[in-house]
Amino acid sequence: MEGRRTEHACVRNGALSEAMSRGERASLLGVNADEDGAAVTVNGAREDGVDAVEDDGTYASTSRRQKMWRARIIGVTVGVCVALVGVFAVTGARGAGAGLTLGGGAARSPSVGEDGAGQAVTMSALGASRDGSSMRAINAPGHIPGLAEHVDDVSSATKFRMLTFCNKAYWMFARNLLESMKAVSPSLVDFWTIIVADEETKKYIDDEIRLGGISVDIFVDEDLKTQVLKNRGASKDALKSMLSWRRVHAMQSLIDSDYTTMFLEPDVVIQKNPLQIIHDQLSKNDVVLSSDYGLGKTAREHASTKIVIAKPSIQAKKLFNVWQRAEASYGGDGAEIGFFNSEVAPHLESLTANVKILDQTVVGNFLSHHAKASQSFVTGTGCDDINYKINFMTQVLRHVQPTDPNNPVSEFDYEGVKQGCDLAGRAKVFKLSNEYAKKFAGH
Numbered sequence: 001m002e003g004r005r006t007e008h009a010c011v012r013n014g015a016l017s018e019a020m021s022r023g024e025r026a027s028l029l030g031v032n033a034d035e036d037g038a039a040v041t042v043n044g045a046r047e048d049g050v051d052a053v054e055d056d057g058t059y060a061s062t063s064r065r066q067k068m069w070r071a072r073i074i075g076v077t078v079g080v081c082v083a084l085v086g087v088f089a090v091t092g093a094r095g096a097g098a099g100l101t102l103g104g105g106a107a108r109s110p111s112v113g114e115d116g117a118g119q120a121v122t123m124s125a126l127g128a129s130r131d132g133s134s135m136r137a138i139n140a141p142g143h144i145p146g147l148a149e150h151v152d153d154v155s156s157a158t159k160f161r162m163l164t165f166c167n168k169a170y171w172m173f174a175r176n177l178l179e180s181m182k183a184v185s186p187s188l189v190d191f192w193t194i195i196v197a198d199e200e201t202k203k204y205i206d207d208e209i210r211l212g213g214i215s216v217d218i219f220v221d222e223d224l225k226t227q228v229l230k231n232r233g234a235s236k237d238a239l240k241s242m243l244s245w246r247r248v249h250a251m252q253s254l255i256d257s258d259y260t261t262m263f264l265e266p267d268v269v270i271q272k273n274p275l276q277i278i279h280d281q282l283s284k285n286d287v288v289l290s291s292d293y294g295l296g297k298t299a300r301e302h303a304s305t306k307i308v309i310a311k312p313s314i315q316a317k318k319l320f321n322v323w324q325r326a327e328a329s330y331g332g333d334g335a336e337i338g339f340f341n342s343e344v345a346p347h348l349e350s351l352t353a354n355v356k357i358l359d360q361t362v363v364g365n366f367l368s369h370h371a372k373a374s375q376s377f378v379t380g381t382g383c384d385d386i387n388y389k390i391n392f393m394t395q396v397l398r399h400v401q402p403t404d405p406n407n408p409v410s411e412f413d414y415e416g417v418k419q420g421c422d423l424a425g426r427a428k429v430f431k432l433s434n435e436y437a438k439k440f441a442g443h
Contacts, residue, residue, distance in 0.1 A: 137231035137238035138327050139246055143253035145223045151193060151254060154217045159312075162192045162262045163250055165243075168204055172390055173266040173380065175208065176397045178216065183401045185273040193217045195250065197224050244305075244335035245327045251310060252320040258312040265306045267380030267389060269396045274376050277362065278309060285356040286316040289340070290363040292381055293429045295436045299359035303345055305337045306379045307363060315353035319344075360433070366392055366421045367429045371399070371412050388420025 151161050166174045174194065181188040194216060196202050202218045209216050224246075231242060247263050254261040260282065281288045290307040291299040310316045323336065323344070330339045348355050360368035364375035366382030366389075378396045383389035398409050414423065 135231070135234040135238065137234035137242040139227055139242055139249055139324075140223070141325055141328065142249070143256065144221060144246070144249050147195075147219060147221070147250060147253045148257040148259075150219050151217075151259065152257070154193070155259075156190075158191070159258055160191050160260045160262075161254055162188065162264060163195060163247075163254070164192070164264050164266055165195045165247065165250075166205065166266050167197065167201055170266040171205055171208060173268075173393060174205075176390075176393050177264065177266060177268050177270070178209070180270040180397055180400050182214075183397075184270055185275065188270075188274075189214060189216060193219050195219050195221050197221060241335040242327075244337075245324070247305060247308070248320065248324045248327070248336050251308060252317075252324050255310055255312045255317055255320055260311045261309070263305070263308040264377075265379065267393060268307065269378045269393055269400060270376065271378060271396070271400050272374070272376055277376050281309065281356055281358075282311045284354065286311060286313045286353040287319060288356045288358060290377070290379070291357050291359055293360050293365070293367045293432075295359050295361070295433060298432065298436070300345060300348075300357045301341075303337065303341055303357045304381070305340070306381065307358070307377060313353070315351075319351070319353045319355070360429070366414075366417075367426050368433070369396070369412075382425060383417065383421035385420025388417040392417050392421060 155161065164174055164177065178189065178192075181192070194205060196205065196218055197220070199220055202220050206215070206218055227242065228239070231239060234242075251261050251263055260278075262278065288309040289303045289305060292302040292304050293299070294302050310320065323339070326339050326343070327336070330343075332338050332342055334341065344351075344355070345357075360375070361373070362375060363377045363379065364370070364373060365379045369375070369378055378393070380389045380393055383392055392414075395410075395412055399412075403409065414421075414426065
């Protein structure tokens with residue numbers, strides 16, 4: 001996926017793996033990440049004309065500075081407002097579909113412009129470079145401002161919360177997620193928070209939900225506007241990476257406030273009540289991640305952040321602290337999951353935190369789904385085209401919902417979506433699964 005340059009180091013490349021092998025985690029946890037400076041540095045600005053230092057080192061009065069700021073801001077304000085309506089689709093698109101490479105690895109999703117969500121226009125509106133700008137785009141280190149306080153206000157005594165980033169374009173997937181919750185465990189809805197970029201998106205989703213006679217908590221991530229403006233000169237790939245990393249910041253925000261937290265991308269359907277598996281996994285583990293496909297070692301090698309579950313243990317808090325700070329220095333591919341797979345996964349045995357990668361028997365997708373499998377979750381991985389992906393996910397939902405004798409549910413039609421989903425990759429995954437089953441038969 002996205003390539004990034006190494007600068008503003010807070011956790012050096014390789015430092016995590018080396019430190020974990022030596023047990024030296026404390027030094028990592030104490031390092032502060034640098035933040036990119038603003039375009040204009042204001043020195044003690046007041047309303048009575050204190051000067052500001054411009055990019056070229058000259059000084060400007062407050063009135064002149066205000067005029068210059070207006071000129072700068074007008075050029076991006078309209079674009080940013082339009083962009084933020086749909087900005088979260090970038091995050092969903094990143095992990096929403098994955099084919100298989102010839103080498104057997106999971107290929108990440110296509111660029112946002114390819115999945116029909118209209119995000120290529122979004123990135124242009126943000127001032128994203130199409131010619132490979134070297135500017136990096138990173139979130140401010142630490143928590144998402146206001147998220148934990150918001151969740152505190154809407155929560156009861158039970159400190160459990162599910163999070164999903166969403167926008168208008170991906171609401172059709174999140175709506176399926178909502179319908180699956182209502183079908184398998186209606187109480188889950190009360191513990192779900194949808195994170196959006198602006199009030200307009202909040203109103204749109206809220207109106208859609210209320211048509212069904214229920215309500216769902218929605219949090220407006222006001223800080224996202226600040227982060228997008230700060231990084232508006234970055235390439236669209238760099239901005240996609242920044243948005244993908246934001247899930248780690250969101251989870252850390254709640255884990256540090258002692259919430260058991262579950263992140264789900266919008267294109268997830270829950271096939272059976274997940275509360276038992278959450279309980280069983282977190283009774284033994286601190287952090288649990290999904291995988292793109294595979295059993296045993298193969299699943300571990302293809303961990304994904306489509307679904308992430310964590311309890312507020314000391315070990316989980318330390319891991320998420322290191323993970324979110326790594327955004328500032330990680331120079332490899334794959335955003336937050338690229339860092340995890342390259343720097344964390346190879347050292348799971350040496351971690352103080354117990355980390356579990358769920359295999360395809362628990363989290364399925366187009367590549368690994370089977371009508372008779374009892375997977376708890378199914379994701380949109382394996383379908384790059386947004387139209388065919390919603391077709392497949394809606395098929396999954398129909399099989400989850402109560403049966404209607406007057407409207408029987410059709411068999412799964414995998415061939416019917418082959419134009420937009422990876423049918424060849426699906427065949428390869430099933431071949432690998434059969435080989436695994438034969439290898440361990442009778443063991």
